[in-house]
Amino acid sequence: MAIHPPQEQERSQVSVPPPPKKSVSPQSKVFWILLAMPGIIWLAVLFIVPFYAMLAIGEGKLNRLFEEPVAVYNPFEWSSANLSHVLHDLFGAGAFAGPVAWRTIWYVALASALCLIIGYPAAYFVARFAGKRKGLFLILLIAPFWISYMMRMLAWIDLLQTDGYVNKVLGWVGISAVDWLGGHWYTVILGLVYGYIPYLILVLYAGLDRIDPSLIEAGRDLGLSRARTFVRVTVPLSRQPILTAMLITVLPMIGDYFTNQLMSGARNTAMIGNLIDGQLSTPGLAGQGAILSLIVLLVLIVPMIYYVIATNRASREVS
Amino acid sequence: MTEATERGATAVSARYAVMSEVAAGGTSPRGLRNPWRRPVFLEGFTWLYLVWSLVPIAIAVLFSFNKGKSISTYQGLSTTWYWGKNIYSVWRFPAYHSAVFETLKLSAYTTLIAVPLGVAFALGINRWRSKVSASFNFVMILSFVVPELIFGVAMFFVFTQLFRGIGLGNLAEVLGLVTWNVSWPAIIVQARLVTIGKQYEEAAADLGATPFQSIRRVLVPLLMPAIFASAILVFSSVIDDFVVVDLLSSNSSNTPMSVIIYSTQHGGNGQPALNALGTIMLLMSFVVAGLGFLGYRLMTRGQRIDGQQALASIAGAD
Numbered sequence: 001m002a003i004h005p006p007q008e009q010e011r012s013q014v015s016v017p018p019p020p021k022k023s024v025s026p027q028s029k030v031f032w033i034l035l036a037m038p039g040i041i042w043l044a045v046l047f048i049v050p051f052y053a054m055l056a057i058g059e060g061k062l063n064r065l066f067e068e069p070v071a072v073y074n075p076f077e078w079s080s081a082n083l084s085h086v087l088h089d090l091f092g093a094g095a096f097a098g099p100v101a102w103r104t105i106w107y108v109a110l111a112s113a114l115c116l117i118i119g120y121p122a123a124y125f126v127a128r129f130a131g132k133r134k135g136l137f138l139i140l141l142i143a144p145f146w147i148s149y150m151m152r153m154l155a156w157i158d159l160l161q162t163d164g165y166v167n168k169v170l171g172w173v174g175i176s177a178v179d180w181l182g183g184h185w186y187t188v189i190l191g192l193v194y195g196y197i198p199y200l201i202l203v204l205y206a207g208l209d210r211i212d213p214s215l216i217e218a219g220r221d222l223g224l225s226r227a228r229t230f231v232r233v234t235v236p237l238s239r240q241p242i243l244t245a246m247l248i249t250v251l252p253m254i255g256d257y258f259t260n261q262l263m264s265g266a267r268n269t270a271m272i273g274n275l276i277d278g279q280l281s282t283p284g285l286a287g288q289g290a291i292l293s294l295i296v297l298l299v300l301i302v303p304m305i306y307y308v309i310a311t312n313r314a315s316r317e318v319s
Numbered sequence: 320m321t322e323a324t325e326r327g328a329t330a331v332s333a334r335y336a337v338m339s340e341v342a343a344g345g346t347s348p349r350g351l352r353n354p355w356r357r358p359v360f361l362e363g364f365t366w367l368y369l370v371w372s373l374v375p376i377a378i379a380v381l382f383s384f385n386k387g388k389s390i391s392t393y394q395g396l397s398t399t400w401y402w403g404k405n406i407y408s409v410w411r412f413p414a415y416h417s418a419v420f421e422t423l424k425l426s427a428y429t430t431l432i433a434v435p436l437g438v439a440f441a442l443g444i445n446r447w448r449s450k451v452s453a454s455f456n457f458v459m460i461l462s463f464v465v466p467e468l469i470f471g472v473a474m475f476f477v478f479t480q481l482f483r484g485i486g487l488g489n490l491a492e493v494l495g496l497v498t499w500n501v502s503w504p505a506i507i508v509q510a511r512l513v514t515i516g517k518q519y520e521e522a523a524a525d526l527g528a529t530p531f532q533s534i535r536r537v538l539v540p541l542l543m544p545a546i547f548a549s550a551i552l553v554f555s556s557v558i559d560d561f562v563v564v565d566l567l568s569s570n571s572s573n574t575p576m577s578v579i580i581y582s583t584q585h586g587g588n589g590q591p592a593l594n595a596l597g598t599i600m601l602l603m604s605f606v607v608a609g610l611g612f613l614g615y616r617l618m619t620r621g622q623r624i625d626g627q628q629a630l631a632s633i634a635g636a637d
Contacts, residue, residue, distance in 0.1 A: 027530075028529075028530040029447060031530040031531065032442070032443045032446040032447035032530070033443065033447050034443070035439045035440075035442050035443035035446075035447075036439070036440055036442075036443025036444050036447055036452060036455070037443070038436055038439060038440070039436050039437065039439060039440025039443070039444075039455075039459075039501065039505070040440070040451075040455045042436060042497070042498065042501065043455060043458050043459060043462065043498070043501075044455075046474075046477075046494055046495075046497075046498045047458060047462050047498055048458065049477060049481070050470075050473035050474055050476065050477035050481075051473050053473065053476050053477045053480060053481045054472060054473040054476050054477075057476050057480060069480070071476075071480050071481065118368060119368075121361055121364050121365065121368075122364065122365045122368045122369075124361070125358065125361045125362060125364070125365040126365065129357070129358050129361065129362065134627055135626055135627055135630075137365070137369075138627055138630055138631070139630065140369050140373065141369070142630060142631075142634050142636075143372075143373060144372050144373070144376070145634055146555060146601075146604040146605060146607075146608045146634075147376055147600075147601050147604065148558065148559045148576075148577060148580075148597060148600040148601060148604065149559060149561060149577070150561060150576075150577045150580040150581055150584075150597060150600075151376065151379060151580070151594075151597030151598070151600055151601055152375075152376065153584075154379050154580065154584065154589075154593060154594055154597050155375035155376050155378060155379035156375055157390070157584065157589065158375075158378065158379055158382055158390045158391060158594070159375055159378065161390065161391035162391075163391045163392060164391040165378065165391070194372070194375075197372070198372070202634060202635070202636045203636065205631075205636060206631060206636035209631075247464070251464055251465075251466050252466055252467055254466055255466030255467055255468030255469055255562070256468070257468060258561060258562075258565075258581055261581075261585050262581065262584060262585060265585065273468050276468060276472060277468070280472065280475060280566070286476075289472065290472065290476060293468070293469045293472045293473070296466070296469060297465070297466075297469050300465075300466065304461060304464045304465065305461075307460075307464050308457060308460045308461060308464065311460060311506075312460075
């Protein structure tokens, strides 16, 4: 998407171009710094400081009288009471948070894998084969992106009621009614896949659409079968979009606490997000919620930084 | 690209016609099948996916017009859950009523603050190349990928513990949403700056423009479509936002629609009024997207940008 301003006509009017000024004057440097400053200050005060506050609360003390966390901002006075509580919950004997963490991992793994299996063929088809109807397909593909997440959850809640349409359809083929919303992992997975797949498809489509079709045609012209062209040409070229799309799906899914609340609400489908959300509103446990959030952040920092580096690399390649 | 695709499609259908004739004659050995035949299976799969992704929404919209209380059986058409005599209609029930306006208010404030902030940040960071600018750019992209729950928890603590004067409520929600969304304009404008290059600015400087003048007269007009697309994205993602506002809202006067839907449904009071709220959200987003699409097309008139690219741009997939 490059802009092409009408520069051709104007070129003839400029007879002798003045010598280019290469050095940036200190004056204009100050100007750029001033321009960046509001954003920098905003991010410092409302992004970096909050994370430090969370750390200070997690490593801080507890006001026993009001069951309120007390933040300790001096790292030399930090206590590890919350940390040891959380570690005990995660790994200790009779730990209740450990199984929740494992469940989160396999829910997210299964749901994101399903997102990819369903999303890739659809995105691939629209990017490569939709032809004249690409606009129509694109609108239909992007539409869920503009529909609120909660509305999309409501849609399935309606369908999956015990006397809902899904059970009615199952009834026609002789399957007795299923209590879908009664706390089952498969309903939660359905909710997660349905909820997050639009984001994955959008990123995948954007990446797959950039693949030069002549490369794929070359594969076919050189005598590879359709399947082999796909494996040898398309898959390697779509590795980067797949990785980005998976990250865009997996990272928020790990912090999800609302999908399973709506689709099941039962304790046996709770994820790590439910634990954190619950601790925030439980007197005396807010500090542990802070520590648990930081642990999740620590686990995710590697994929996050990978994403940042990959984005930077991509933007440098464009320039 | 599009032209090529269209040409390809025509060629494909022409060849397909020939090939199917050949196939009808039964003279097509396996090895000589049309290499560019239509991927029927893939197309069928895509349609199945689209039906699965869109039909439930259509049914949920239908239920918002349900005459009765059920969210599982259709009982006839009515608008009672929107503005009927029903005390739980969106118009009559105070929490629902105020949630509609709260969503609009939060979206408007957040867009008005986040877009100028992010655009100025992108311009400054992109031209002032130093260690400081690089690290804050890193922080900005980090704010784009950090899981929203973790970000929301940090925000919750900072407003309830450190900046107690702010507390929870409208101000906290706007501050949180701006921080959460400022990366849209910052990333999109930076990407655009890379493709514009420096030559226009240098030309302006050579002709005697100050940095401020060259921004106002040269860069901002060139960046306008990108800025506009990011404003559309910020506005619509605030409509859809749930986690940040769920953690930072304090009472029903500052609770937007997404949170109302969640807490009411979760509390076991599912009723068509929630579908009505969801339908209103859907309408808002579609109106924003439609205006965004039209505006983007208008701004990029005379450029080689087709509808599909415009659509991808306002959905953040460009």
